[in-house]
Amino acid sequence: MKLVIGNRAYSSWSFRGWLAVKQSGLEFEELVVPLYDEAWEQRREGDEFSPSQGKVPILWDGDGANAAVVWDSLAIIEFLADKVGRDRFWPKDDTGRAMARSMVAEMHSSYNALRSELPLNIRKRHDDFELSPEARTEIVRILTLWAEARARFGAGGPFLFGTFCAADIIYAPVVSRFMTYAVPVPGFALGYMQAVWEHDWMQTWVSAAENEEWVIEKFESQAHA
Numbered sequence: 001m002k003l004v005i006g007n008r009a010y011s012s013w014s015f016r017g018w019l020a021v022k023q024s025g026l027e028f029e030e031l032v033v034p035l036y037d038e039a040w041e042q043r044r045e046g047d048e049f050s051p052s053q054g055k056v057p058i059l060w061d062g063d064g065a066n067a068a069v070v071w072d073s074l075a076i077i078e079f080l081a082d083k084v085g086r087d088r089f090w091p092k093d094d095t096g097r098a099m100a101r102s103m104v105a106e107m108h109s110s111y112n113a114l115r116s117e118l119p120l121n122i123r124k125r126h127d128d129f130e131l132s133p134e135a136r137t138e139i140v141r142i143l144t145l146w147a148e149a150r151a152r153f154g155a156g157g158p159f160l161f162g163t164f165c166a167a168d169i170i171y172a173p174v175v176s177r178f179m180t181y182a183v184p185v186p187g188f189a190l191g192y193m194q195a196v197w198e199h200d201w202m203q204t205w206v207s208a209a210e211n212e213e214w215v216i217e218k219f220e221s222q223a224h225a
Contacts, residue, residue: 001028004058006035008209012120012173015205016073017057019169022201023089024080028059034214074108077166089166096153100160100167103145107170114138118177121220122209129181142174143189150188158195172196176206 003021005014021028033056059076061068070079081089091097113134131139149160149167156162160171175196178185185193196202 001026002031002060003028004031004033004056004060006033006056007212007214008032008205009122009212009214010120011035011056012176013073014057015120015173015176016169017059017076018205019172019201020073020077020080020089020166021059023164023166023169024084025088026080026084073170074104077104077169081166089169091153091161091165093153096161099149099153100165103149103160103167104170106145107142107174111138111142114142114174114177118181118183120173120177121180122176122206124180124220125182126180127182129183131181131183139178139183142171143185146171146189146192147186150192158192160192164199168196172202 001021003017005011005018008015018030035056055071057071057073057076059068059070059079061070061079068079070076077089091100113132117132117135118129146160153161157164159165160167175193177183178189178193179197197206
């Protein structure tokens with residue numbers, strides 16, 4: 001398998017796709033492409049991006065015309081769950097799995113204020129970021145979901161549903177955003193965020209992001225001091 005990802009510092013969906021492949025336990029080749037550089041328009045028309053139209057991440061499984069190509073992080077999770085078994089990605093309990101799937105779908109399709117106002121920037125830290133009322137409402141919603149998942153299904157470990165699963169993969173960039181913008185959170189959420197941040201895969205991604213040479217100014221300027 002080959003996984004095409006964008007800049008680690010900024011690409012939250014690449015981050016999720018990469019975590020998903022790590023969770024699968026399958027071997028893969030990693031190809032990092034700098035987004036929006038001088039060669040971006042030409043690169044996005046190349047074979048690696050077909051048929052995603054420039055979207056990352058992209059997972060290639062196989063070679064040539066018969067290769068399976070998946071270019072959405074949630075689709076990558078489901079594709080890999082089909083290959084290695086859903087229990088590796090989702091809670092075994094039907095009730096817990098129902099909530100986990102709903103939380104993942106909600107993160108995948110919602111929280112526009114959070115995404116636009118608090119763009120992922122793993123290399124940044126801000127102590128006095130001003131949140132809009134819309135962003136605050138979305139953050140409260142996320143924290144409420146985290147609290148319910150931990151209270152109902154978190155007894156088996158420090159993650160949302162006890163052990164690391166698809167829900168943690170999808171919310172990992174949110175953990176990074178909360179840390180970047182010093183979002184105040186209750187103690188239970190701080191403990192969960194620490195568990196995610198200290199996960200070996202998280203630290204591997206963060207270290208690689210910090211060592212990237214690429215800087216995208218429009219994303220830097222969005223991250224207000």
